[in-house]
Amino acid sequence: MTETIYGWLFDVYPNETNLTLWLIGEDGKRYRFVQDFAAAVYAAGPERRAERVDEAPRLRELWKWLEAQEVPVRLSRTERRDVFQGMVTVLSAEVLQSARLDELFRKMVAAFPDLTYYDADISLPLRYAAAFNVFPLARCRLDVRGETVISIVPLDTPWELDPAPAPLRLLSLEPDCDPAHGEPKAITVAYERVRYSLPLEKTTPLLASLHHILGRYDPDLILTSWGDTWLMPFLMKICKESGTTLPLNRDENQAVVERKEHTYFSYGQIVYRGRQVQLRGRWHLDKHNAMLWNDYGLEGVLEMARVTRQPVQDAARLSPGTGISSMQFVTALQKGILIPWHKHQAETPKTAMDLLRADMGGMVYQPTIGLHRDVAGIDFVSMYPGIMVRFNISPEVPRAGTDLEPAPGEPGIVPMTLAPLLNKRLALKSALLTLHRWDCRRTTYQALVSAEKWLLVTCFGYLGYKNARFGRIEAHEAVTAYGREALLRAKEAAEDLDYEILHMYVDGLWVHKDGCKTPADFEALLADITERTGLPISLDGVYRWVVFLPSRVNERVPVPNRYFGVFQDGSIKVRGIECRRRDTPPFIAKTQMTIMEILAKAEDAEHLKEVYPKALAFVHMEMEALRAGRVPLEKLLVSQKLSRELCEYSSPSPAARAVRQLQEDGKVVRPGQRVRFLFTLGKPGVRAWDVPEPPDLRYVDVKRYQTLLKRAVETVLAPIGQSVNGGKDKECPYLFPVKNIKPLGEGGTQQLDVHNLSPDHSFRNAIQGGEH
């Protein structure tokens, strides 16, 4: 008896023989089904095209070997497209019990390491999504017989702006404090309108309560804080100790999935990924282990899952790079393009002269230092993805030249993958402009836009990534070349219309023209730029005033990425200064931010004179509070990443010294993790925060914080003060002197701290040090 059921696809994962599917039915019931699903892996020999069987001896051996295996496979010889090599003859090995594909593949590779493999390490949920064109929370129609799915048809696409939301049941479990900082005593349980606290001491009633909730409420999603790293392992441990079980999984046939922590290198940075606990039949998301949760929350995570088609639990934890990669795989699977197991393609040779011209990033200008009024910030909309789509930049598409013309022919796999994402983001952004300020869809759209922005921002880097299957360095270079060309044409357009160029940065410009103040005044320019480049460009906003800051070390040297300004609507934009840095203590960041807010109250640059004294008064107050010890210690915390193992430091950084203290307390900190500490007097000069004993107020290095505060204040006030007092006049009504860099070796201690990172630091100090 075939039944038809409508609902939202919740989860897909392999079981022993085939796939398990979960569906949230329209009728409110949660359904579990199974479905047979075959997955194929392909192998190619050293010869690309083999007309006859005897031309591919290695493949023949592989065929015989596969026939002899106990895992049932369906073998065939076929021709498929490799993005770099063109059509290739491959042996197709289709495994009917797809859960056993990995096991078979591992043996295959061990026996035949010299062959080229395709579609070898694609996860089953992704294959399923590609095969049936579905995705997490897709609305579907299923035809089922008993427990088995006969057919599944998607009723919407990932690109809808307003899909009907699935009625998710959410259970939240929050420890009452951060397990890294102290011992949690209770967890707060919340679902629907219920909210109460469960003490952790008495494990039996705790487990009984949770068992009851999981049974009665049967949540779809368990949202925790520190669930991956502490809470879930803790619950599982006490279960084991007491010999009971918790129905964390809905699927009683499956075990809870645990993954270990690991540290890896990515683009010169150490990244630390904590351990994970994933459920089957339910989702477990840990707010503190979800990438970019603060940026876009649950809605963003669900959007990531929709658009990348990864299972929700993975989408939350994996990087946007993996997201883009998954999207490319789905496109490849659907278009019959082979996905190489390893990236083989190397760069085609270029002359040394070519390399000089090609190996450049985006165009980064040197701004005109100082305060400027009535400045328009204009940005190309998603420039690099836009370039990839519009000019058809893809590893398999040959380039004609550097003229801004789309490459002819079929869209390549990269633009094909990106285009719908880009279009959705553009549609959302323009929808946001028209939505009323209190429209409840605003926050949702903003979350979606943020998630998509991250994917788009990553896709360019991914194009050049060494392990990206469809990456190619020539394509990466082509994108930057087009970007530079577009920016230069924009500059020419602006200058032809008598605008002054104050600054340019990869995909944006800051321009000024006397008499142009309102958004409408700049429309002609925007239109002209779009016409010359073929790329959409929009107005970020018109600044009442904006300050471009010079280098710390030399005030005549411009720095491309340090500025702050106030838009006409009063909002503030800040880049590169202390309050934007993650290692700045909150007190100092807040002070700097507040100063800017005070300055932002001036209606325009003329009125800055009036608010300036208010800013100074505020600074006085804050300095006094610091001196008098009235600033709460949490606000003085510095938060730095540990960049390497402790033993690798020749002279330990403040972060390393703090980590050593934590280690003495038995806590483990891996490279890539952040550590919080205070600056203290004497040695070792730091005091780690996350140790049990509270720190002693008397030992806080007030002078050091004062210096940090002065510096932060100076960054913001110096240019304003100079402007307020008319140009280059050095006599600003300051509380303290402006010049601050002490050369090495001149009495006192060199304040060598992370706030002073500037490329000319070492050279200047070496020269100055040599003199004094």
Next chain:
Amino acid sequence: MSFIDRLFYLLGHSQDVGPRRYELDEHLQTVLEDLALQEQRPMEDVHADLISSALAHRHRSNILWDHWRSLSPREQDVTALTCQVCTNPQIAARLHISVETVKMHMRNTLVKFQLYSKSELRLISHNWGLGTLMDTLIEPKTGGWILLAGACSMNSTMLTAIAHLGERGAVRVLDGGNRFNAYTVARAAHGRPDILERITVSRAFTCYQMLSLLESTPAIPAPFVVLDLLNTFYDESVQAGERKRLLQACISHLHRLGQAAGGVVSIRPPAVPSQAALEMLDLLQSSAVDTFFVQMAAPAPEPMRLF
């Protein structure tokens, strides 16, 4: 013509540069004039002195060359590691032999070199490194390829040598360590675009790409330089056995390329020493025509340099 080229020419290294003209270039002229002034001697005397000391250096180098070739492979290993300032137990551990055996090899080496102590050996290898390197690179021999193992600082010398090779004809560079600083090459080539157009470079960022790169490089009579070959092979996310298999395949391609042209392969030691790294080094060493462990002297402090 640079001073070194002129020297090679004087010593009979075949390089047809037309009629013999002993014109001094300006830079050299100034230096010699200064020296002559300082030393209160005629310029000709200074000139002659310099040439004879350089010749003597060359002569010593040649002798050292002969000594080196007379060492057995194991003795060469022990010598190289000694010059890298390893202790006997460290050397024994690296080469999987006993400390006694290390000492024996060292004794034999000192006899062949006619020296009395290890520190003398280290001293001469110090001065030897740079000159030898330049020799090797400027005249890569056909029929095989040469392995150069050394620290990072060797890179700019490699790039300079590539520029010099570019003066004579096409050069193919396969860059496995993202080290091809085209500015350094350009400087050594005095910015000449014709040279820069003759040098081609391809970059590989994974060991699979490195193999692909070698596979697709044709065996033509133009020298090839592989920069930092093992860099991509130190990536531990690929299994050691797999890396070795790939390296073997790479070596067979190096052999293929070496049939048609001279080649140089440079490598650096890994950041974290490992068994796999040592095995790969052995593989390379045994396939190379010659291996040189290069110890670059630390950059000299500021006293007057002549050249």
Next chain:
Amino acid sequence: MGRTLPSATQVFLQEQDSFARFRRALRRSDQLALDDLFTSARQHLAAAQYASHALPFEVFLLSMLLEEHKEVMRLRQQVDELISRQK
């Protein structure tokens, strides 16, 4: 992957460093003037990088000259104004 060549700033600093001996032998006041010249070249690093010149120092020299010329033009204008005001 990519980014094999050093950045414009790094190239600039290397070139500046290569004149360390020259700078050292100058009088202190001349050193400051030399530093100023180098600083003025930093105004145009983006254009220098885009130029992709094989010998970047030539472009830096041109940048210094450019800034000097701007200063000359500015001074010339000031002088003209002063003269016309006197009349």
